[in-house]
Amino acid sequence: MPKRSILRSIFSMLSMIAIPLVASARESDQCASAPTPQLHVLACTAVIEDASRSGKTLEIAYVNRALAYFATSDAAHAISDFSKALELAPDDSIAYEGRAIVYTTTKDYDRAIQDDRKALSIDPGSVRAYNNLANAYKGEGHLSRALENYNEAIKLSANEPTLYFNRANTLKAIGRLKEAIADYNRALDLNHTFLSAYINRGTAYEGLGDMKDAKADFNRVLQIDPMNNAAIANLLAVDRATQSAPTHDVDPQ
Secondary structure: OOOOOOOOHHHHHHEEEEOOOOOOOOOOOOOHHOOOEEEEEEHHHHHOOOOOOHHHHHHHHHHHHHHHHOOOHHHHHHHHHHHHHHOOOOOOHHHHHHHHHHHOOOOOHHHHHHHHHHHHHHHOOHHHHHHHHHHHHHHHOOOOHHHHHHHHHHHOOOOOOOHHHHHHHHHOOOHHHHHHHHHHHHHHHOOOOOOHHHHHHHHHHHOOOOOHHHHHHHHHHHHHOOHHHHHHHHHHHHEEEEEHHOOOOOOOO
């Protein structure tokens, strides 16, 4: 069985779901287990330039190096390596998903959507691909399509808190605040320390005029992380609003 690369956390920066990634089966292979992205690049380059390497080993090296390049914000080299991996293995859904994530970070949403659709044609049950596709549609401003794909991801993985968080953010963006709060609630039921969910739920409460619950959420974040800038800024904004107008407690249900 391929081991899990420590680079799996890189995908979670955008897709919001930590996933197992392709990596070398050899425990000693630094292309899979180097402690830093820079060392991954060096180790994977050594594998790629080794004339004796071919096939799956070479494909894995390109994927791992692509992830390492992505971790160092080198999108061009990441895309190039994912593309080379796909030349070697045209049905590698993870390489399509990885390249789609990089395309999304560079705002090349059309290519990201194309790659995520290809990944889903190979692996129709990929929660990550549905989530990434939704992220790309959201980036393009197609929020209804984003919601459709978050819905599909949630059908496949009903206990993943970040899926509810992502869908909640989209619902909030189109003004469906009560539905957004319900999704933030679900995300927080699944992960009680999800600070971004508290902050975004707080701003949704604020949008409904429920300053009491908004403040409670921002204060809850500050109890865990007293230097959280987003919570501090939002709490100050709520304080200013409540000082200049009567407080309105609104039932968000």
